Amino acid sequence: MTGGRAVVRRAPGKLFVAGEYAVVEPGNEAILVAVDRYITVTVSEAAGPGVVVTSDLAPGAVRHAWQGGRLTGGTDTPHVVAAIETVAALLAERGLPVPPLDVSISSTLHEDGRKFGLGSSGAVTVATVAAVAAYCGLDLSLEERYRLAVLASIQVEPKGSGGDLAASTWGGWIAYSAPDRDVVAGLARGGVEAALRAPWPGFSVRRLPAPNGLRLEVGWTGNPASTTSLVAGLHRRTWRGSASHQKFVATTGDFVSAAVTALEEGDAEGLLRQIRRARQELARLDDEVRLGIFTPELTALCDAAEGVGGAAKPSGAGGGDCGIALLAADAPHDISHVRQRWAAAGVLPLPLSPALEGIEE
Missing domain, CATH: 3.30.230.10 (Ribosomal Protein S5; domain 2)
Incomplete structure (x- = not known):
């Protein structure tokens, strides 16, 4: 006590x-x-x-x-x-x-x-x-x-x-x-x-380690999403245990492992490639299972980041909430341009940074 x-x-x-x-x-x-x-x-x-x-x-x-x-x-x-x-x-x-x-x-x-x-x-x-x-x-x-x-x-x-x-x-x-x-x-x-x-x-x-030479940008789509219902919806379908499911898990495991290696080695371009792969695999899953992972706002968020050489994807279950982008930290003009494109698409840039410590007193 x-x-x-x-x-x-x-x-x-x-x-x-x-x-x-x-x-x-x-x-x-x-x-x-x-x-x-x-x-x-x-x-x-x-x-x-x-x-x-x-x-x-x-x-x-x-x-x-x-x-x-x-x-x-x-x-x-x-x-x-x-x-x-x-x-x-x-x-x-x-x-x-x-x-x-x-x-x-x-x-x-x-x-x-x-x-x-x-x-x-x-x-x-x-x-x-x-x-x-x-x-x-x-x-x-x-x-x-x-x-x-x-x-x-x-x-x-x-x-x-x-x-x-x-x-x-x-x-x-x-x-x-x-x-x-x-x-x-x-x-x-x-x-x-x-x-x-x-x-x-x-x-x-x-x-x-944090990404080398890259800045994390976060955009909120204005629409809340339920991770629980999206995940439950996926598992209610016949997808679980199917060949598509096995491919998704294997592909995800491959790009996550490669992204971890890129972070540990300070390989910015390697990390960007894996985040783009992550977006593509989530899009494939969405096209196949029709969960609604990608909203128009999340698609616009990703396209804007990739348009300046960055990488972006939904964060979490998708269907709304936030997307993340990794952009060159030494290119403030590109970061500003992406934020402007997000705002035009109805995506609110959030002023967030990584929290280096977890639970704190």
């Missing part, structure tokens, strides 16, 4: 650089980057029993009561509630009490009610786990925080890759492959402590 002092933790949002869709399946690598907009969670002692949650993303404060290890009293903030329950389960297994908690959430991943698709669900899960654990006196490694966040997120979104959780935890540019979530869910049934200690098949994460 912190002796009543408030504990503050913040976690950055994220963007997928390459490997989305394929990363949902265990062991397939993706590249992500954390971005410098944040979810901040402040935990202090509540005036009464249970847990009070206040969020600028939900109306008013909600008091939750404990019942059988679960919180009752509303579902406006399911990721926050799941994160608190998961930390509480670990405390209970260690014979430690859960004090009355006042949990306050603020976000810069949204603006004037607009959702940018920067991984707010993952960031709030990571920040809540870190803040509640620290307030309750738990000293956790980065990987333990990530694992607790995954255990929490499975309760809300069982099929997610967890890439957002990894980016928010470690920060910067990372190569990430997801654990087998069915295995993890099975481990969780044996207790949180056991799940923290057991091997997680498929999981890996490592930091990558």
